[in-house]
Amino acid sequence: MTSNPYLTFKNDELAKSKILAKALNVSENDFIIIQNWFDLLLLKHEEATSDKEEQLKTEKELETRFNELISSEIERKSYKYILPKLLHYNNVFNDAFLRSLYIARLETLLRDNLIPKLVNDKMIVYSPEDFLCVTVYLKDNYFVSPNSNFLEDILKIEHVRGIFKQATAKIKFETLKNILHIIYQKTFHHDIICFKKILKLVSEADTGLIDYLKKFQVENKQGCYKIINDIFNLELAEDNWDDFQIKISLINFFDTARGASPAPSWNKKFQELSATVGNNKLLQTANSVIENENYKIYEFDYGAQWSDDTAKRFLKSAQWIKNISQ
Template sequence: MTNNPYLTFKNDELAKSKILAKGLNISESDFINIQFWFDLLLLKHEEATSSHEEQLITEKELEAKFNELVSSEIERKSYKYILPKLLNYNNEFNGAFLRSLYVARLGALLRENLIPKLVNDKKLVYSPEDFFNVTIYLKDNYFVSPNSNFLEDILKIENVRGIFKQATSKVKFETLKNILHIIYQKTYHHDIICFKKILKLVSETDSELIGYLKNFQVENKQGCYKIINDILNLDLFKDNWNDFEIKIQLISFFDTARGANPTSSWNNKFQELSAIIDKKMFLEIVHAVLKNENCRIYEFDYGAQWGDDTAKRFLKSAHWIKDIL
């Protein structure tokens, strides 16, 4: 019997949904009504043809049923259960496990319509514990698509609501561990935008999280994260928090090298950092980065090679600094 990826996804997702619904205290009736819509979504995705007109009709039908669901069939508090499911389905629709690229309109329904509305809805409240449960549901994936805004939307849920401002250090740490696990799984890292957003969420009291970030590596062992790991583990300043804060600035700064020559903004940031980092220390940082010259190209297991643009930017910054010093 041929394996059906839709059935596999449906069963796996349903098992995770039951855990999420329990964690978010979703009623049985709401769980059933919501699952009915997602089952319909998945069925329509599986049955869709390449006809743009037919996909458009299906999209409108699903949107109408969704609006009916959220307006009259479930409690408003259950919206917080719907949103992570939308993120999960959208990620799969943009991956390679299902017929993702073939069904454009259904992806647009989620990515450009339903998800932004709920992500930006400040009336949709998540407690820190709720958000932790959401990240448990979202952390394991067949594939993390670079086209789904998956990580960006997860972090935006927190940013829009300031969830971590109410969280204990422990809950914040465990939640960010789950989000970092999503980054860990990516088969290729086109950029480090979401990782830098996570770095900016770290506060002085997050000692356990800081230690975790210093040890963080990605599954594909891509060069850009090897360089970041080397920077985070340099012994620069005695004060641990000051040391980490400056390293966050360094990571952000090294990632800004674009073009053949330093820009005015790059030069300005270098001058700013030079006021707190002396020449000897800067040369130590440069050496730590430049020892990764072989990280410019990432080679996949199957032999394909892609340029690691992030690693290239770090190396370019290091060369510019070396030339200046």
């Protein structure tokens, strides 16, 4: 007997939702009303046909029902519970666990409409403890879709509200560990944009987080994160914070190499880093990166091969630095 992925997702998500609702103090009445809408959303996704007009009609009906729900049927404080659920459903709608997007395209309603509205609504307030609970709910996934803006939206929730400005170092660390776990799970890393956003959130007081990032690797052992791990484990400065800041600068810089030869912007940044970091440290880092020449192509377990463009950019920067230093 073939298992029903919709039932599997519904049961798994409901179990996590009960924990999140309790943590966010969502009333039983609001929980039921909200869950009814998400059950309807899931049902419509399962029943969807390839008829575009029918899809648009369904999206409009769901949007109307959603607006009725948030305008008059639940407390405003329950919005902070709805938002992570929207992110979770949108992510699963964009992967292959449920039906193909070519058949069921309800992610448009979520990704391009409902999610941006709630993400940018500063009246939806999260305490640092609330946001930690949200990331616990979101951290484990069947698949992390590159098309869902999943990580981007999670980080934007924090950015729009400045949640970490009120957080203790411990809460911030635990929250970012959960977000890093989402990065860890990805089956392929098309870029390191969200990882670099996390690096920007680190402060000198985040000693535990800094140590964690220095050891961070991803599940698929992809070249770009292997290179980053190698950079983090170089000895570039005696002071821990100075060392970390230098490495962030280098990671950002090495990821900028594009084209057959250095662009003026790359050359300008190279000159700046030569003055601030020093040529010896730049060359030391370049030599470390070049040792990963064999990581330009990532091979999946089933035999497919994809270009690791991030690793290629790092390797290109490293070679340019070596050429300049000769």
